[in-house]
Amino acid sequence: MTRSQQAEAIYPFSAVVGHDRLRLALVLCAVRPDIGGVLIRGEKGTAKSTAVRGLAQVLTEAFKASGDVGGQLVELPIGATEDRVVGSLDLQKVLRDGEHAFSPGLLARAHGGVLYVDEVNLLHDHLVDVLLDAAAMGRVHIERDGVSHSHEARFVLIGTMNPEEGELRPQLLDRFGLTVDVAASRDVDVRVEVIRSRLAYEADPSGFAERHAAADAELAARIATARALLPDVVLPDNELRRIAALCAAFDVDGMRADLVVARTAVAHAAWRASASEAPGDVTSAREAPGGITVDEQDIRVAAELALPHRRRRDPFDDPGLDPGRLDDAMEQAGESADDAPPPDSDPEPDPPGGGEALPDGDGQSAPQNSRSSKDSSAPPSAPNSSAPPSEPFRTKALVVPGVGEGAPGRRSRARNRTGTVVSAAHDRDAGHGLHLFATLLATAGRQAAPGRLRPVAGDVRRAVREGREGNLVIFVVDASGSMAARDRMSAVSGATLSLLRDAYQRRDKVAVITFRQQDAQVLLPPTSSVHIASRRLARFDTGGRTPLAQGLLAARDMVVRERARDRARRSLVVVLTDGRATGGPDPVGRTRTAAARLVAEGAAAVVVDCETSYIRLDLAVDLARHLKAPSVRLDLLRADNLTALVKGQADRGAA
Numbered sequence: 310m311t312r313s314q315q316a317e318a319i320y321p322f323s324a325v326v327g328h329d330r331l332r333l334a335l336v337l338c339a340v341r342p343d344i345g346g347v348l349i350r351g352e353k354g355t356a357k358s359t360a361v362r363g364l365a366q367v368l369t370e371a372f373k374a375s376g377d378v379g380g381q382l383v384e385l386p387i388g389a390t391e392d393r394v395v396g397s398l399d400l401q402k403v404l405r406d407g408e409h410a411f412s413p414g415l416l417a418r419a420h421g422g423v424l425y426v427d428e429v430n431l432l433h434d435h436l437v438d439v440l441l442d443a444a445a446m447g448r449v450h451i452e453r454d455g456v457s458h459s460h461e462a463r464f465v466l467i468g469t470m471n472p473e474e475g476e477l478r479p480q481l482l483d484r485f486g487l488t489v490d491v492a493a494s495r496d497v498d499v500r501v502e503v504i505r506s507r508l509a510y511e512a513d514p515s516g517f518a519e520r521h522a523a524a525d526a527e528l529a530a531r532i533a534t535a536r537a538l539l540p541d542v543v544l545p546d547n548e549l550r551r552i553a554a555l556c557a558a559f560d561v562d563g564m565r566a567d568l569v570v571a572r573t574a575v576a577h578a579a580w581r582a583s584a585s586e587a588p589g590d591v592t593s594a595r596e597a598p599g600g601i602t603v604d605e606q607d608i609r610v611a612a613e614l615a616l617p618h619r620r621r622r623d624p625f626d627d628p629g630l631d632p633g634r635l636d637d638a639m640e641q642a643g644e645s646a647d648d649a650p651p652p653d654s655d656p657e658p659d660p661p662g663g664g665e666a667l668p669d670g671d672g673q674s675a676p677q678n679s680r681s682s683k684d685s686s687a688p689p690s691a692p693n694s695s696a697p698p699s700e701p702f703r704t705k706a707l708v709v710p711g712v713g714e715g716a717p718g719r720r721s722r723a724r725n726r727t728g729t730v731v732s733a734a735h736d737r738d739a740g741h742g743l744h745l746f747a748t749l750l751a752t753a754g755r756q757a758a759p760g761r762l763r764p765v766a767g768d769v770r771r772a773v774r775e776g777r778e779g780n781l782v783i784f785v786v787d788a789s790g791s792m793a794a795r796d797r798m799s800a801v802s803g804a805t806l807s808l809l810r811d812a813y814q815r816r817d818k819v820a821v822i823t824f825r826q827q828d829a830q831v832l833l834p835p836t837s838s839v840h841i842a843s844r845r846l847a848r849f850d851t852g853g854r855t856p857l858a859q860g861l862l863a864a865r866d867m868v869v870r871e872r873a874r875d876r877a878r879r880s881l882v883v884v885l886t887d888g889r890a891t892g893g894p895d896p897v898g899r900t901r902t903a904a905a906r907l908v909a910e911g912a913a914a915v916v917v918d919c920e921t922s923y924i925r926l927d928l929a930v931d932l933a934r935h936l937k938a939p940s941v942r943l944d945l946l947r948a949d950n951l952t953a954l955v956k957g958q959a960d961r962g963a964a
């Protein structure tokens with residue numbers, strides 16, 4: 310066995326330790342792809358990608374057992390363009406041969422197999438829409454660049470993500486059929502087995518794969534059997550009523566949840582039945598009394614996989630499904646099913662659609678980590694905990710002046726691949742995609758004699774698009790003693806959460822810095838997960854002196870760090886303070902110096918004036934002047950007021 314052959318050995322699906330819920334969800338989608346795929350959420354290093362790649366290998370064998378061709382794994386890179394995903398005009402053939410030809414994309418290659426998107430939450434929203442539409446319809450329709458084309462694209466869509474790096478929008482989350490939350494087991498024996506298996510694989514990949522080949526082959530044969538049994542599965546009317554009552558009890562939007570639960574329950578019933586069949590033989594299940602019938606167990610499994618991500622109506626809501634509430638809903642749904650009217654004499658079977666009962670242990674939704682006061686650096690004196698935030702209110706976007714080139718979002722003006730075409734450019738790096746009309750004009754202008762247009766490479770013009778980008782919004786929150794009054798800190802936290810919700814809607818990254826005593830603390834590093842940000846802001850330490858300069862310097866350092874990681878993403882610093890500076894020697898002078906250093910980095914800023922004294926000192930207003938930023942009083946922090954200020958700053962920046 311050569312070294313290259315060993316490197317090609319994929320970690321076997323049957324060798325994945327634990328994660329029974331994850332493996333079951335993947336198998337059910339392999340049995341019935343129209344379930345809509347699986348979204349796997351979990352922390353780093355939990356075998357998400359390993360399980361997906363192992364499934365693809367099993368699917369290849371399952372398709373062979375069914376006499377079909379397919380099962381290949383196609384990975385979609387995060388930086389892929391829409392042309393690469395759906396396909397486009399074959400420009401080379403057009404320019405060289407004058408032939409109007411279509412060049413297929415990744416969706417065409419994934420037909421009959423698995424389309425895998427790692428870190429799907431970081432994929433541009435318009436690409437996620439394309440993927441999910443294709444997965445639901447089984448076809449891809451292209452109408453662009455003068456191309457009208459359609460082709461089949463039936464695949465198992467699997468996405469993985471780390472919630473700490475950002476969430477999917479709710480409407481996109483709902484388009485995934487099933488969702489599984491995975492976490493590393495806290496059982497020592499399980500962890501030991503994981504280590505032992507991984508080390509054995511790394512020592513001899515091909516030998517490890519061979520030792521599990523029989524188990525993977527058995528699994529592939531069972532998947533093929535379950536697929537063959539799908540047309541024979543019956544979904545009775547009383548179980549249909551159970552599904553409808555269950556989805557109604559959880560108040561999910563639309564009818565997609567009902568359909569996914571039904572399809573998953575049917576697939577689970579077929580999977581159960583396949584356990585009693587010899588490979589390739591489906592006779593006994595078909596001839597059993599009553600055939601294969603969906604029951605309460607199948608529906609509960611389907612609900613546990615299909616409903617948790619559909620009950621989140623707010624980005625600040627905790628994910629997951631409360632088992633106690635599910636028990637109550639199942640009981641009530643059972644009563645509704647018992648009240649079903651008598652079935653017709655010849656009921657129509659539900660469209661077809663396998664798995665084992667879900668375990669109560671591994672695979673359950675992991676609790677979200679939140680930072681308590683114990684996690685913070687111990688101050689010289691015992692800190693107070695911040696008051697609960699006030700009720701969030703609606704805000705509008707804070708706009709960074711100028712035109713950026715950052716990742717697509719909904720905040721500031723930017724030139725990127727998802728905006729509206731505003732002009733054409735000859736420079737290949739100046740635009741995104743082909744500007745067909747400008748290319749033809751360039752060809753016509755070059756061609757002296759009338760006749761058939763023959764474009765050459767030099768005629769190609771790129772489309773310059775202008776849309777919106779997401780920014781890095783850094784909240785710098787004064788947590789000192791002068792701000793620690795319960796009502797004031799409650800209002801500050803509520804205002805921050807309001808702006809945070811707006812940042813989620815605008816597809817921003819967010820970070821939170823607090824300052825008190827002698828230093829500033831990064832309460833939350835830059836992330837796209839507003840859920841985690843809201844948990845961190847719910848409680849944090851307050852009290853002590855006011856090292857305002859340290860807070861500004863911490864923001865400046867974060868701007869510099871993040872620019873090195875992503876030069877295109879622009880920063881917006883939102884400072885919530887009363888403007889007092891009492892920490893360290895010459896606090897006022899240090900604050901002005903820190904403000905100047907932040908301005909020198911080119912970061913836009915807004916100061917939220919939290920002073921509540923009867924006799925106002927306007928220290929926050931003075932800080933805003935040094936930051937060259939607008940200021941707004943906390944008690945006036947509402948959408949219209951804030952937007953007017955920020956737009957005014959944008960107008961001044963443009964001028």
